[in-house]
Amino acid sequence: MSVEQPLWRALAGYRVLTMVYAIAVFATSYEEFARPWVAVAYFAVLCVWTLATLPLVANAAQCTKRFLAADITVALAGILLTLVADTPERIADGRPTLPTIWTAGSVLAFAIKGGWRWAAVASSLVAAANLVERGGPTRDTVHNVLLVWVAAIAIGYVVEVARASERTLARALEIEAATRERERLARDIHDSVLQVLAMVQRRGAVIGGEAAELGRLAGEQEVALRTLVSGGLVPVSRVSEDAAEGAVVRAVEEPDDDSGPLDLRALLAPHAGARVSLAEPGAPVLLPSPAARELAAAVSAALDNVRRHAGENARAWILVEDEPDAVIVTVRDDGPGIPEGRLAQAEGEGRLGVALSIRGRLRDLGGTAELVSTPGQGTEVELKVPKQRTRGQ
Structure with missing residues (x-):
């Protein structure tokens, strides 16, 4: 039940009781009114209106703006009709208006x-309306007006806080339910699918031939599925094969909103597979959205170079370090390495993969890209992005 529902019930009771009170106050001083028939007519309308509109104050959905406008009109009309029904002496003496506290x-x-x-x-x-009825501010009028003002604003603020708390609680319950469901699915997947994929990978490697390729694919799916059920970091992604180049390109579908920071781990997680290991901090590695995407693209370019030049069987390792002043991503492989002078020769031939896709991106971010390669011992690419520069982007 909504926390504000008891307030609606209390309001319905308050309206009925204050209507009875207003009629009783009028009945005790009926003979003192200048035009009591005006008051009688108003109270007849007030009684019918209060009882007929009780369903409209049952909850927020039924209490419409049109009803609120009509209800405040009835209250204001009662205050102003006091000038017609009552005597000037009684008004000057501070006697209550026709609706009295029903107005609240x-x-x-x-x-x-x-x-x-x-x-x-x-x-x-x-x-x-009270100031018009009294003809000016008096001590009693100001006191009553301020009392209603403060009480109504305080209750309105409490209702807003209660609604915000309800939304937060509902969101927390949704997250808890989703987490429990994911844990249940993770247990079922671990006991069935992951074990089958691991068995296919092992058997395929033993049998060889086409079975080895099936085993390799099963191993990649096992790693991707294990990453998904364990951390939930992998966003929706798609994998497309570039047949001409033999490269695997993983495109991560991210929201177009660039206003907030992104967790770099989520952008790098799709790269993990049977031949690519990802080591990352346990806490989010937050960077501004453009910087995070550019850094992830540079890592993707480095992995593409591994696949093209080190061979399909080469292994790669990605290490993410979140330093106080910078984010460092290291991509290392166990390929044959790059012969001395080969990068300069590639640039001269117009092949600018390292120069533009990696170093160019990091230079635009105010960072650096260091490449160290020893023939026969693989290649290591260190990408460093300073946090101070990326905060201002």
Whole structure:
């Protein structure tokens, strides 16, 4: 049950009780009114309106803006009709208006429905009507107006806080339910699918031939599925084969909103596979969205170079380090390495993969890309992005 539902029930009871109170106050001083028939007519309308609209103050959905406008009109009309029904002497003496404290119920309906801002508007209208009825500010009038104003705004603020707490609680319950379901699925997958994939990988390696290729694919799917069920870091991704170049390109579908930071781990997680190992911190590695995407693209370019030049059987390792002043990503492979002068020769031939895809991206981010390669011992690429520069992007 909503935490504000008891307020609606209390408001319905308040309106009925204050209607009875207003009629009783009028009945005790009926003979003192200048035009009592005006008051009788108003109370007849007030009684019918209060009882007929009880279903409309049952909850926020039924309490519409049109009802609130009509309800505050009834309250303001009662205050101003006091000038017609009562004598000037009684008004000057500070006698209550026709609706008396029933008016507060109309203001409270605004507060519960729309929060403290709506309550402030309704209280201001009631205050203006009271000042017109009294002919000016008096001590009792100001006291009553401020009391209604403060009470309505306070209740409206409490309702807003309660609604925000309800939304937070609902979100927490959703996350808890999703986490439990993911843990249940992870257990089932671990006991069935992951074990089957691991067995296919082992048997394929033993049999060889086409079975070895099936085993390799099963191993890649095992790593990807294990990463998904264990951390949930892998966003929705697609894998496309470039037949001409023999490269595997993984494109991660991210939201187009560049306003907030991204977790670099989520962008690098799809690269993990049977021949690519990913080591990362346990906490999020946050970078501005453009910087995170450019750094991930540079890592992807480095892995593409491993596949093209080190062979399909080469292994690669990605190490992510979150330093206080910089984020460092190291990509290392066990390929044959790059012969001395080969990069300069490639640039001269117009092949600018390292120069543009890796070093160019890091230079635009204010970072550096260091490449160390020893023939026969593989290649290591260190990508470093300073946090101070990326914060200002």
